[in-house]
Amino acid sequence: MLIGAVADDFTGATDLASGFRRRGLETVVVVDPAAVEPTTYAGVDAVVVALKTRTAPVDEALEQSAAALSWLVEAGAGRFALKYCSTFDSTDEGNIGPVLDAFRDRLGVDRAIVVPAFPANGRTVRDGRLFVGDDLLEDSSMRHHPLTPMTRSRLRDLLAPQTPTPVTEVPLDDVRAGVDALRSTLDDAPSGYLVVDAVDDSDLETIGRATAHHRLLSGGAGLALGVGAADAPPPALPAEFSHVSGRRLVVCGSASTATRGQIAHAAATHPTRKVDLAAATTDPAAEIAALADWVRGLDADSVPVVYSVGDPSDVVAAGPRGPSTSTSTSTPSAASVVESVLSTLVHDLVADGTVGLVVVAGGETSGAVVTALGAPALIVGPPLGPGVCWSAATTSDGRPVALVLKSGNFGAADLFSTAWEALS
Known part of the structure; x- marks a missing residue:
C-alpha cells in the first residue's frame, strides 16, 4: 500500500480517494475498520479510512483517529495522511491539532506539512492565509458555520491554539523555487507543522514531489496531486x-x-x-x-x-x-x-x-x-x-x-x- 489516509468525515474521504484514483491509484474507502481485517486491502494502492470526527469531542476524535492509524499501520501502508476540510473546519480546541500531534507521536516524525489548499474548488493559501474563492476564509460563508464558525484566515492563528507544537509558514516564493529548493527549505525548517502556500495545482504538484520522503502529510484533497503519476490513466470501472x-x-x-x-x-x-x-x-x-x-x-x-x-x-x-x-x-x-x-x-x-x-x-x-x-x-x-x-x-x-x-x-x-x- 503506497499510502493510507484518515479523513475526518465521509465526504472528505471520498474526496481524497477520488483524487488518488485520478492519479491512477486503485483506491478503497474503509468505513468500519473494526469490521475489516487490515490485510484485506493490503495490495491496494491507497486506502482512506472515513471517520465522523470533525466536530466530535476531542477525546472521541483522538480515540477513533488513533485506532484508524493503527489499522493502516497494520495494513502495511508506507506513508500516511490526515485529511481535513479545505476550509480547515475546527475550533480552538481541535480537532486538527490534537489529532496531528497524536499522529506525529505514533509515527515518530518531527514535522508535517499543513496544506488545506484545493484550487480546483477555490481553496488557496497565500501568505499563510486561507482563501475561499477571492474572499479570505473569515469573510466567506464559513464565518457563519453553525458548528465551526471560521472567524480568522491565517492558518497559523487557527492551528496554534490547538497544539503546543510550533507552526512555521512557508511562502509561495519557496514553493515556486522548485522541487529541490522547496525540499531543502522544508528539511531545514524548525520541527513542527509547516503551513505551505499553494494557489494552483502546479504548486500542489511541487509540494507533493518535495515531500515524497515525508512519512506523514496533512491537508485537503489537493494532497492527492502529489501522489501517483500525473498522466496515469484511471483504473477501469470496478x-x-x-x-x-x-x-x-x-x-x-x-x-x-x-x-x-x-x-x-x-x-x-x-x-x-x-x-x-x-x-x-x-x-x-x-x-x-x-x-x-x-x-x-x-x-x-x-x-x-x-x-x-x-x-x-x-x-x-x-x-x-x-x-x-x-x-x-x-x-x-x-x-x-x-x-x-x-x-x-x-x-x-x-x-x-x-x-x-x-x-x-x-x-x-x-x-x-x-x-x-x-x-x-x-x-x-x-x-x-x-x-x-x-x-x-x-x-x-x-x-x-x-x-x-x-x-x-x-x-x-x-x-x-x-x-x-x-x-x-
Whole structure:
C-alpha cells in the first residue's frame, strides 16, 4: 500500500480517494475498520479510512483517529495522511491539532506539512492565509458555520491554539523555487507543522514531489496531486458497479449555497420534496414513511430529490451558547433529526430493493447514510468533478448500492441530473 489516509468525515474521504484514483491509484474507502481485517486491502494502492470526527469531542476524535492509524499501520501502508476540510473546519480546541500531534507521536516524525489548499474548488493559501474563492476564509460563508464558525484566515492563528507544537509558514516564493529548493527549505525548517502556500495545482504538484520522503502529510484533497503519476490513466470501472440495480434518489442534508443551487436546478425537471421538520421532530417514523411512500409512488425513471433546506430563509444559525430553539436545519439538534430521517429513508428504500443509486449532499448526512446502510467499505469509481465521485458498496444485508457522497459546497449546478451518466 503506497499510502493510507484518515479523513475526518465521509465526504472528505471520498474526496481524497477520488483524487488518488485520478492519479491512477486503485483506491478503497474503509468505513468500519473494526469490521475489516487490515490485510484485506493490503495490495491496494491507497486506502482512506472515513471517520465522523470533525466536530466530535476531542477525546472521541483522538480515540477513533488513533485506532484508524493503527489499522493502516497494520495494513502495511508506507506513508500516511490526515485529511481535513479545505476550509480547515475546527475550533480552538481541535480537532486538527490534537489529532496531528497524536499522529506525529505514533509515527515518530518531527514535522508535517499543513496544506488545506484545493484550487480546483477555490481553496488557496497565500501568505499563510486561507482563501475561499477571492474572499479570505473569515469573510466567506464559513464565518457563519453553525458548528465551526471560521472567524480568522491565517492558518497559523487557527492551528496554534490547538497544539503546543510550533507552526512555521512557508511562502509561495519557496514553493515556486522548485522541487529541490522547496525540499531543502522544508528539511531545514524548525520541527513542527509547516503551513505551505499553494494557489494552483502546479504548486500542489511541487509540494507533493518535495515531500515524497515525508512519512506523514496533512491537508485537503489537493494532497492527492502529489501522489501517483500525473498522466496515469484511471483504473477501469470496478466490477462492483455492475451488480447495482434499482431506482435513483437524491437526498440533501446540506444547507450550503452550492447544494441549494443544485436543488433549485433539479426542481425544474425532477420531483422534489422538502422534509417536514416539525413532523420529523414529533413523529420521525411517520415522516420517513411518508417520504418513502412518495418516492415509491413516482415513475420508476424519475430522479426524486428529498431535501431539508431550499433557500436562505430556512437557515437560522446557532447562537454563541449553542443551538437556538428554532427548528432550522442549521442547528445541531435539527441537523441530527434531518440526518436520522434521510439516512433511515435511504436505508429503507435500499433494503426493499426500490433504490440502488443514491446521491447524498452534505458531509454529516453522508456519514449517517453510510452508517445506516452498514457498508464496511466503499470501492471508489468514476469522478464527477473536483472532490466528487461515485463509489460502490455492499450493505450489511448484502445488497449492492452505488453512492455519491458529496460535500455540501462541491459539485456542478446540474449534478443531480447528470451524475448518473458516468455509470452508463
